[in-house]
Amino acid sequence: MKPVVGQSAKTTVGAKCDGATLMSLLVPQDHADGQGLPAWLRERRAEWRSLAAMVTLPTARDEEWRFTSLTPLLARRFVVARSEERIEHSSLTSLVSGQGDGARLVFVNGVFESRLSTPDLDEPGVEAVVLSRTRGAPPAWVAAHFRREVNRHTDVCAILNNACFRDAVCIRVAPGAVLRRPVHLIFVTHLHSELLAVHPHVFVSLGTSATASICEHHLGVGAGAYLTNPFTRLEIGDGARLEYIRVQNELLDGFHLGSCSLHQMRDSCVTARLLSLGGALVRQELEGSLEGPDAVCTLGGLSIGERHQHLDTHLRIVHRAPRTTSREVFKAVLSGQSRGVFSGRIIVQPAAQKTDAKQSNMNLLLSDDSRSYSRPQLEIYADDVKCTHGATAGRLNEEALFYLRSRGLPLAAARSLLVHAFAADILSEIGCAALRRRLEAALRAKLTSGLGVGELP
């Protein structure tokens, strides 16, 4: 579907009501464009801007946004961070190091910060192109990415990102290359004065039979509200294997509207994990397309909510080819008055015979006032498929608690053990041990400091 460019009528997403467009999230002077982007991208940018100025913000009457209201965002006007601002970033060094092995590309307020990054990717077979470091014409594969049309008008996160990103990183792994260490992409929003909006933009392409591990981190430093609006596109070639981990650990007053678009060719294998720990209002979208036969997609997610956090995970997986497999295991641990939302649409097209799809959403409610909303949706157009889905929401299992206590564990320790066990599951089988340990520590910290769950006994 081509973007609607140059028409005067507004393009609505869902119901016609207040008519606030995506650009109304930003202060008016940011509606004019140009800054910081290379010349070859400016025309495209103008097109994306026009689109964003016509697409309205979704409301609760929009089926896909039923449980997540963007009203808190409308009360503010965000300022897209300027790339020329000189902010002292040395304080961020400790924050971004220690992820473990592997190259590190750090972006502060949306722009690449070489002083905090490792000098290069350090392994053969992989190249990274950072827009702000590129002079002259871009490599063809990078230009091709930016020529791509936005797929659907309902991709509001992606449309906003395209209209506003200040910098981008494109990573290409050569056919047959096997990266031994993860590549870390760290996006820090460093708050100083205004309500910042930051739009990380990532494109990853794996060639035939390539193997790589990419870890994206999103975090905020400082205090106050801000908007992070990341977009990531993952293209996985024939037989390629990707481990993708996305950690969202925004400040508790931050807003996070992120989307990820995944395209898998035949025989490819992707394991993705989405960890959502911070943010006042979070919407994570992942759209996966299994385009070649025998492609396998395994998605795991964990959201941990305290106080008034609202954590929404929205998946849409399309099986387009035969014998493709998808697995979704999404968990939430919710306390206080937090809300967990899960929507998982699985579409099996007529050509996708022998599809094997399984979805499971489990919500652990630790307080009386926490709530979870679970919406599986299956659209099956082939007749020889296996599709199952299930959702649970509830307290800790009483029998499991009794079992642990009957062996001597005090109640508080038994509860902690079960909560940590429920949550930590998502991190099993992460390739890089150092990364896994660091993520386990982040998870434990959120559970103990944030939710008041005891330490692991």
Place this chain on the structure above:
Amino acid sequence: MLTIEDLRVQVEQREVLRGVNLHVRAGEVHAIMGPNGSGKSTLAQVIAGRHLYEVVGGSVRLDGQDVLVMAPEERAVAGIFLAFQYPVEISGVSTSYFLRAALNAVRKGRGLPELDAADFAELVQEKARQLDMRDDLLGRSVNDGFSGGEKKRNEILQMSILEPRLAILDETDSGLDIDALKTVARGVNALRSPQRAFIVVTHYQRLLNYIVPDRVHVLVDGRIVKSGGPELAVELENRGYEWLTAGVTLAAIPARGG
């Protein structure tokens, strides 16, 4: 060691135990047999402290201490262990981590120093070997994907590590083939001592060929209707339970109010 007097227990307003009396001395093995629904498992779980069951009368004392006011973890520290009929699967917690946490919790409760990882690993591997348990089970999540026999042996492994004073086996034989049964029995018998007592809850006499009891009690409809020596188990095997159930008044007994 254990004295149960006139124990009455309800679940959802229905009386399940209607005045159970039992006296178990250290060093003894008592078998509790009975038809399905007689309350055998309820008795086992009430002693261990499961809150699903409401005690409405009577007492349970361990060496004079009132057990019924103790939380399940306190009962474990006091030396009570229940081998579950349906051991609970706890994914995300490795078996060895769980066992060490449990042992150290019990040791701490008894004023003993905790065992470090190395000492514990030696201990648990030796005990697991004695029970013919595969080493890799220790690294796996508790009971997760274990076969029936492996789950029951895991219960006995826990028992051998926690060294309880009163061990209650709740239908440990159910679902076991003869070889697994013999292994479990061997593990239990290895723990018999003058300081330890066992209550073996079972529907079938077969287990009692391998774990020979000192006393056998028959629980029917919430009451012990007959007690005897090991030969009583054989008699039940030959005659079934009808000759005992026929004599019991099965008319509804109103639950105690208040």
